[in-house]
Amino acid sequence: MRKRVLALLAFAFSALSAVQAQTIQVGDRFYDGFALFTVREIRMGNIVYMTDALGDRELTLEAWPEQRGKYTLRPSRNAEEAPYGTEFGTHIDYVSQPDNKYLIIYGYNDTVARTLYLVQPGDELMAGGLWYSGALVYNANPSEDGSVKMNAMAEGQEMEFLLTPVAHDGDLYEVADSSEEFVNEFDGAVYARRIRQDGLDVICFYDKKNRITDVMQATQVWDSQALNVGQWMEMISGSYVNEGGSEVKIWRDQGLYRGKDMHFQPVTFNGMVTGVLDFGAEGPYLSGKVEAVPTPEGLLLTEVKMNEGEPWFERTVSYFELKWNEEQRSRFDFARYTLLNGNLSRYDKPLLRVMRNAILAAHGYVFQSKDLKAYFEAQPWYTPAASNASVKLSLLEQLNIALIQAAERAE
8 A cells, every 4th residue: 555645744944934825726736645636726716626536525725815825625516524524614724835835724723634735747757867865876767657666775785765656747756665675764754756946856855744854866977975975075175274374275186285285085985975084194284084074163173093994983182173264155155056965964963053054144144043143243254134034045055954954853
């Protein structure tokens, strides 16, 4: 039996991506976990009438006069009882976010009785398509029944899960285990949605509270190690100064110290980033292996000991603190152009909080929290906006915020 897609609560995924109202249109399709409803007509501009494919089930909504996105459940032509254990007259919200749109039907005491997800037209996931999860690259394998098996390999363990489309040519999928033989790393998701917008092609995974838990991005690169290293290096790359005031630059494939090249190699294990850089035996500033950890102020480099071919390392007492030295861009500007789920689990919650809010600060968001206000007002690149209402985030930025929030929720 296909997994039932049922959301109990609806949460916006960032402080800035507030729920927005949007009108329902003829032809829109909404899925309640069992049946797919299609909007057949909108009478007098405010009465929305929809039915399932056979016309056996009906829903009629009446729009509130002066509040877009607000509706009341009304009796239908052939419906004698209100659906989902509710009563006629209960209120309904149409939630519209850049990545997701759905109806929330409320029941007794304003509890969520049912969520109906908007299914939008979309192309099928093509055979052989590659999708990067932030750690692994999955290969799409469509079946004749329309479902898609997603496969990847991790340390000799085969990873696999099943995406079953809710409707033909739709962007909404149910997420399920494909078999007990394989590991499903997305087993916490109840549904997924493919989104192609602003140059992105991503599959977003949601929990039962409509919160994003993971994101996969379409890629042309099969080498997950190269993607993992590239993503991590973007996170630590930049211009810094050490405690002596000398400039230290770190790029994706090399560094610079006092005008001299500084070569290093990211240490990986089975394709995964360990968080360690190997500077070799004769670096102009650093030598040997060091753990590189982002901080709100810059980068902390700690010398480590590790055996060849093993992911484990032991920190020593020797460390170097580098301070961010770029006045024109945020320490966490990378969050504006890359998805972050690959390495977020290695960072503590205070750092994640700064990272998340740095995305807002880049647009001049004015903070009420004293510590965030003090931190960002001390940054030379930060310019407060006249009003937070003028702050607009791209879809990518909102997805990155949602992913950081998912990491913050993790135990």
